[in-house]
Amino acid sequence: MKATFKAIVFLLVALALAVLGGYIWGATGRWRAEDARAKAGVGLHLSNARANMLAARVSLFEVNFGDASRSLESAKADLVTVAEAFERLDLGAEAAAAREVAARVDDAKQLAGRLDQTANTRLADAIRLLPKMP
16 A cells, blocks of 8 residues: 555656656747747838838839828837837847937938928938847
8 A cells, every 4th residue: 555655656746747847848949939939020020110111212202202201100110119129128229229210210200291302311311220130
């Protein structure tokens, strides 16, 4: 009877250790996958912001300030999302750069609203300042 009880306790401890080990092993991979997914999302928003900024430049060349303003608004929204994501990933310098670009995009949007062609040069400067993915 005593030997059976010891065997059952031993099997339960071994099962608990196996479950704990499996959880830790699986969680390690999950954390890396979540980090990679977050970085992919940041890259997507950064690409969308760049595309919208370039579309706004084309609209400004065509003297279509309404389309330029809409593209700049979309770019700013993506840049704010990028800055927040960089902060969640503890990338403060990249977050600050994204916020700076968002401010410049907002400035270009205001210039475009006043039908000012200098919005194009401000936008070109903003595109050069876009942060890179780490």
